[in-house]
Amino acid sequence: MLVKGLPGGASRVNMKLYSLSVLYKGINKSNLLKAAYDLSSFSFFQRSSVQEFMTFTSALIVERSSTGTRSSIKEQEYLCHVYVRNDSLGGVVIADGEYPSRVCFTLLDKVLDEFSRQVDSIDWPSGSPATISYTALDSYLAKYQNPREADAMTKVQAELDETKIILHNTMESLLERGEKLDDLVQKSEHLGTQSKAFYKTARKQNSCCEVM
């Protein structure tokens, strides 16, 4: 709903990674520390809104996931993979539905491990992309676009026990009872006014057939 709501969105069958983010799961809300995006497959004029929605989604997912868990959340043709460590450091990959999820979790392990060694944990609760100095996300995102080139892990029968990954079929299943996604969108500080307005109109449209 979030990202698909934008007409002329990404191609769906693309074996692609769209975003890679590192966040800190605070007591009440999560804190974006660093992020990388590949929006090349989105229409040019959608990209800024798409990026905002991806940030919003990543933050929400980390907020609603318990520490020490790995989850995959399906949202239309996208899959969001999250790993929140016991030390509250979290990572989110937003990928195309075709992209092998095993590779995503390998990537998350790797990135969070490296991040925690390079960035002092004292900086996590109050950090932001501007203050955090970790630069490897863009190159990881680029490298892992082709899951086979990424590393030998792709073919290795997983170290991860797949039964321990929690699967959600929609974003809504992450929410508390009575909570509405629309409300969270309106309140979000990650989304600009244009994106919020657009989300509203997109919800009403069947974006496949509309001219607008």
Place this chain on the structure above:
Amino acid sequence: MAESEEEVDVLVQRVVKDINNAFKKNPNIDEIGLIPCPEARYNRSPIVLVENKLGMESWCVKFLLPFVHNKLLLYRQRKQWLDREALIDITCTLLLLNPDFTTAWNVRKELAQCGVLNPERDLYLGKLVLTKFPKSPETWIHRRWVLQQVLRQCRPRAAEQKEPGEVELGGAQGSPPNERLRRVLRDEMKVCAEAAGRYPSNYNAWSHRIWVLQNLAKGNLKILYDELSSMKLWVSTHVSDHSGFHYRQFLMKALVAELSRAADASCGPSQDLHRSHWPNGDGVGPAAAEESRTASVPELFGKELELCTDLIETYPGHETLWCHRRHVFFLWYHWRKEQSQDVGRQPSLLNHTDETLSGSLGASAGRNVQAMDVDLALEESKQTSYTQDSKRLKRGPLQLRPGLPSEHSFVTKILSGCRSPEQGRFAAAYRKWLDSVIVAADTRSGSVKIKANMNKRISKRKTKVETLLP
């Protein structure tokens, strides 16, 4: 806030002018898009040009579209005159908003036929439209019309002839290479690839691609090979795109037909003899050359199955990959059967390369029916065919030897190692298909079984009818 008719008119005329100016200012615009902007801002132009991207703020569309739509219809009904420049601008604006408005494309056809509009401008306009509407059927249809005009311009005499296998782009046939056609072909491939990337299983884009090859590059081996190799990476990163794999199946069929045809042609008029040359390897120069070309057919299939294997193993549980395997193996199986025939000329499904766009839609449905006919007719020659088969297979490179045994061992390997339940299901279904469709049709008892089943059904129907009668 209601707008007066006059204000709308002014706004719309301004927008049409702005779009036109944008194209004049930047001839390299390569993408159009809608900018999410629900609030109207009447004193600013809703047309935005950023780098090579042309955007339109969404608020103005509801004014713009009905207005220009109406204007064009009035022109068509001869109630309002529009000069050619205005027509070009209006149809352009209309099509950027709604490319499936056939009338607009038709007006442009008329302008092109008058010589007022260069048809290649419509190729550019279509390309832009497809960045926002990658499936638009009318855009693809118009594109083919334009390409036919271009073809007519490039080869005025040849366009009337309908020689099968005529090489449009020049080359072996001795005609001079046509630079313009080559460029157009390259551009078409690019447009198709981009549109295919913008929408999953974009049937319209892939069908168009096939049409282009059939009409602009008929019989051109080099292009067929190039396409096959350039598509390898694409299908590897779009493993659920049926249309992409279908394109590969078309390329395989076309290549096999072309290689076989070339082999036949270089062997002289005696059709029956040429096949016996191959297994023994004796022959003069041309036969040896043609031998290497037909030897490359097994290699072609081997490589394709290898690609399929690789993808199936890397990305478990994708049905498209298994479907592709069936298609490829089926093609291979029937090519082998054809090569084995000494007696007469059986109707070959592989000669149906002249499928028009409408024809190809029925191809996969028709294929199975034809295949069964061929198989039933072959029972007699089966004995001899098998030995010739194994002789020829022994000559090929060892590792690229498709065949039933290797398929079965592939399935076994997958089933023993797979952790995905879907993968297991697809593998088992494939094995069942091999056993029921391929093997059953191969053996004498199988075809008798088929005949027996048919008779059973006929007799069942008879009894049904009889019981209905009083």
